[in-house]
Amino acid sequence: MRGKSLTVITAGLVSALTLSSCGGASADDGDVVLRFTWWGSDQRQQITQEIIDEFEAQNPGITVEGEYRDGGGYHDQLNVQMAGGDAPDIFQVEDPYLRDYADRGALLELTEFDTSGMEEATADLGLTEEGRFGATVSIVSNALVANPALFEEAGVDLPDDTTWTWDDFAEISAELRANLGDGQYGAATMGANEATVRLWLRQRGKDLFGDDGELLMTVEDAEEFLQFVMDMEEKAEFPSASYIDELSSRGLADGPMGSREAAMVGEWATLMLPLTEATGDELQLLRFPSDTGHVDDNGEWIKAGMFFAVSSGTEHPEEAQQFINFFINSEEAAEISRMDRGIPANTNAREIALVDATAAETEAFEYVQSVEKAGKDTIPLPPPGGNQVAEIVTRYLSEVRFGNSTIENAAQTMVNEIEAALG
The missing domain is CATH 3.40.190.10 (Periplasmic binding protein-like II)
Structure with a gap:
């Protein structure tokens, strides 16, 4: 299903998506290793690894080490890592935890996260009074x-x-x-x-x-x-x-x-x-x-299905945000991920997600988008x-x-x- 050719997607759609290889570190810059942790099903683990592999292929010199966990105790374990100074560079996070992490200084402000392919309200879901600390991956209602x-x-x-x-x-x-x-x-x-x-x-x-x-x-x-x-x-x-x-x-x-x-x-x-x-x-x-x-x-x-965040202690803030931009905004990642993490926050990635979609995927997509288009508030x-x-x-x-x-x-x-x- 995910392997269907994207030739049906218009040239305008492709050009609208963020170019995933811009600004990346090269082998000449020295190797960069990023740790990335997430929770989810076995299918999500496989999908995420495919996106990591594609990112690494396009960005030689950057290695992303995946730390997959199931949902049970995910944030508890993340809290322990933060307290011990061993937080991953990048991690998946739900909205009830984002402000908590941001307010205690555990998160990097995402000054290089590209929101140009999102509705303003969707992009702003990751904002606190101090800045943007969450990159909106998906939306849901x-x-x-x-x-x-x-x-x-x-x-x-x-x-x-x-x-x-x-x-x-x-x-x-x-x-x-x-x-x-x-x-x-x-x-x-x-x-x-x-x-x-x-x-x-x-x-x-x-x-x-x-x-x-x-x-x-x-x-x-x-x-x-x-x-x-x-x-x-x-x-x-x-x-x-x-x-x-x-x-x-x-x-x-x-x-x-x-x-x-x-x-x-x-x-x-x-x-x-x-x-x-x-x-x-x-x-x-x-x-x-x-x-x-x-x-x-x-x-x-409308709320965020989930966010990606970057640890304030990362040694590679630019590369970490580069990976997030690729994961959320690139056509390659959209073709692999589709709706695994919810309705994509990037509006152009949504069109890719709908290619050869199942009846259930289309039903969920149309429902959430109808709430969004009805002008319902974000929270x-x-x-x-x-x-x-x-x-x-x-x-x-x-x-x-x-x-x-x-x-x-x-x-x-x-x-x-x-x-x-x-x-």
Whole structure:
């Protein structure tokens, strides 16, 4: 699939992509060794190594040593390396960690990262008040992943996702639950809980964090959010509290969507690709419902799927940024990577990614791009400590589900704990 000739790509597209060999070190400059670490699947490991090999072929004198890890404990291990002065030159990083690393002086300001092939808002995702410390690799938005095959089995029509409300969602989910087999549900979770609370706040004209990193969610907001989730799970006939609690120990393919236990689940849009492979079904992305039933009120946003960052301690800042430019902006890397790390941030690389794309890849691409083109906001980088919010929200939702805390007490202590995490 990735080997298809790029002769179908116009000359204008090729010229618009960053020339990958510009400004590189040569053998005469002496050998440069860069360490690069990332997480992901076995397929990502193979894809990344192919890009490294291509970069090295075009830039003799620069060697990139890959340090591949799985996702478990990735950032914990990176923190240990940073503390010990042994951080890789280049590393993959998620947005909840970027500002934290930047604020503690662990990252190099990316003054030579080429953003000319990106929408301004997408390029600016890696900015803090002090400068650009993240190179946006990809973008993504949240969505409801639906399995039309399960809707058909249940004799339930897919909703019109431009007009449906939360009441519609609950009614459809309950109908699916009644008509599907034992152990199957219309919906099993509301999705990633940090994303869920942010979506709920944004549907009410608010947000989770402000531009300067302060927590905008009040105790009253938290109470209303927890009540909303509990009411929705009851009306939509979600599974038991113990079922939901156990989901954190199940992988994506073994989760409710991948195992065909649920007809709908909230996820990041590009995760429909591995979910399609897991189910063997053709999945569909739905916009989230809202209170009003107007699609413009559903609170969607664009975020970075991931960033690349450079250690402030690197001995080769120019070559490190040269590699990042190649990886994100070059046609060669785009042909190899396609949508492995999400919808490419470089708009020209997106066209290459769509060559010979699967139905699932096209669905994810068109969905995320539709959110982007609708002018939906991007969100500010989470403040230091923001990476703890998902765990905190998940834990207090669990406390309420099991009856171990009242909504009022959970809301107060949840907000207090988040504020403490933010320092």
